Amino acid sequence: NAGVTQTPKFRVLKTGQSMTLLCAQDMNHEYMYWYRQDPGMGLRLIHYSVGEGTTAKGEVPDGYNVSRLKKQNFLLGLESAAPSQTSVYFCASSYRGPENTEAFFGQGTRLTVV
Amino acid sequence: QQPVQSPQAVILREGEDAVINCSSSKALYSVHWYRQKHGEAPVFLMILLKGGEQKGHEKISASFNEKKQQSSLYLTASQLSYSGTYFCGTDPYGSSNTGKLIFGQGTTLQVKP
Numbered sequence: 493n494a495g496v497t498q499t500p501k502f503r504v505l506k507t508g509q510s511m512t513l514l515c516a517q518d519m520n521h522e523y524m525y526w527y528r529q530d531p532g533m534g535l536r537l538i539h540y541s542v543g544e545g546t547t548a549k550g551e552v553p554d555g556y557n558v559s560r561l562k563k564q565n566f567l568l569g570l571e572s573a574a575p576s577q578t579s580v581y582f583c584a585s586s587y588r589g590p591e592n593t594e595a596f597f598g599q600g601t602r603l604t605v606v
Numbered sequence: 607q608q609p610v611q612s613p614q615a616v617i618l619r620e621g622e623d624a625v626i627n628c629s630s631s632k633a634l635y636s637v638h639w640y641r642q643k644h645g646e647a648p649v650f651l652m653i654l655l656k657g658g659e660q661k662g663h664e665k666i667s668a669s670f671n672e673k674k675q676q677s678s679l680y681l682t683a684s685q686l687s688y689s690g691t692y693f694c695g696t697d698p699y700g701s702s703n704t705g706k707l708i709f710g711q712g713t714t715l716q717v718k719p
Contacts, residue, residue: 534711542705590697590707591635597647
């Protein structure tokens with residue numbers, strides 16, 4: 493099993509450009525999450541999904557949109573990239589909710605906005 | 607809603623013990639612990655459930671005080687492989703579970719020979 497796969501692994505964007513980060517999991521997990529990681533800030537939740545067709549805002553959702561059209565995929569979009577969105581982005585998934593199941597993480601996407 | 611971890615950083619010699627604390631301002635149903643090696647993804651260590659059940663597979667232990675809304679991770683007889691950043695994750699809830707998994711800012715642990 494591949495687990496959680498993120499595409500791309502690295503990307504450089506110019507300010508104002510748009511892009512989509514793809515997260516795919518092959519474990520039939522219901523829950524999926526997008527985080528950003530910045531030095532000293534830990535992992536901050538951007539958006540999450542508790543099932544196919546559902547999405548919800550996390551702690552830092554501004555400037556991002558998400559979609560979960562298929563159970564196995566969770567897309568994170570940046571409509572107009574800003575330098576403040578330079579970060580490492582991690583996707584995670586879990587079989588059920590965090591009340592009783594662990595999360596599995598992808599390898600991350602390093603995004604630089606210049 | 608982000609849980610607060612302490613200390614922010616720890617330096618140990620091999621064989622020494624360490625305790626990492628995680629405190630939340632919200633009631634908790636469970637607490638997760640993860641470790642992240644430099645340049646890698648976070649990896650699950652264990653989950654502590656309300657009511658005392660603990661699930662995990664590493665030679666590392668933890669406690670969960672529901673009333674105090676706190677958890678502690680205990681690393682005993684540390685090994686070089688324990689080095690990394692440790693995160694606690696929580697699902698803060700009010701009247702029902704939110705489905706969110708919120709992480710603390712992390713504690714960096716360095717184990718020296």
